[in-house]
Amino acid sequence: EDKVVQSPLSLVVHExxxxxxxxxxxxxxxxxxxxxxxxxxxxxxxxxxxxxGIEKKSGRLSSILDKKELFSILNITATQTGDSAIYLCAFNTNAGKSTFGDGTTLTVKP
Amino acid sequence: GAGVSQSPSNKVTEKGKDVELRCDPISGHTALYWYRQSLGQGLEFLIYFQGNSAPDKSGLPSDRFSAERTGGSVSTLTIQRTQQEDSAVYLCASSLGGAWYEQYFGPGTRLTVT
Structure with a gap:
């Protein structure tokens, strides 16, 4: 069965x-x-x-994929309170169907 | 341009009643998805329409759930004989189609079954 596992489930950090x-x-x-x-x-x-191995970057956010080890990471540098959210990872199959993980809840405290 | 819209935004219904949830995708998007999200959970796939192909219904949790997409645009998700465990946020998304495109989500319908 196709599945996505995200970790941690929740995270609390400071700005x-x-x-x-x-x-x-x-x-x-x-x-x-x-x-x-x-x-x-x-x-x-x-x-x-x-x-x-090809990093994608947008401002303070970046992400990379490892298709051999079957994982991806999302990095956020210099976090701000506005980054507080649930971050969802999903994959698309060749047929276009998407499967989502349960998400990581990020809380950024001032 | 207009994004994905869903109606109603909130729906409270009694156990055993039928409900219909509507989704208007972005114009020109050939793919349309329905998901369900319970509190603190990720998105549970329900059904996927792609163009004129037969929909992928593999995520529908029971035969009480059905969906239609008329004219390749608007979609309706119907839940018959609602149960309390059907309470959740129902999200619709559309995309240009296939595996190479991201999805654009509507604001969701919060369904509460009492």
Whole structure:
């Protein structure tokens, strides 16, 4: 059965800290891995990763994929209170179906 | 442009009643997804429509759940004979289709079964 496991489930840090969120997956028909940020209701897209070892970066956020070891990490540097959210990892199969992990709840304290 | 919209935003129903949840995807998006999210949980896949292909219904939890997509656009998720365990936020998403595109999510419908 395809699955995504995220860790840690929750994390509390202070502003300015750097955090690393983990996502491991098992899938028979992998095509791409995606990260989303969910603040209130609707998740919003952060990154799509398809190739191993190529870092994607957007401001203080970056992510990388390891297709051999079947995991991805999301890094956030110099965290701010506005980074507080649930971070969801998902993979797409070749057919376009998505499977999501349970998310990591990040709380950034002032 | 307009994003994904869902209605109603909140629905309270009595156990045993049927409910219909609506999703209007982004214009031009061929793929449409329904997910369910219980408190503190991730997104549980329910059903996936891609163009004119037969939908992937593999995530529907029981035969009380069904979904339609009319004209390749608007979708309705129907839950018959609702149970308390159906209480959750139901999220709809759309994308340009296939594995190479990210999904755009609607604001969700919070369903409460009393």
């Amino acid at each position: 300015g800290d750097t955090v690393t969120l983990n996502c491991s997956y098992e899938v028979t028909n992998f095509r791409s891995l995606l990260w989303y940020k969910q603040e209130k209701k609707a998740p919003t897209f952060l990154f799509m990763l398809t190739s191993s």
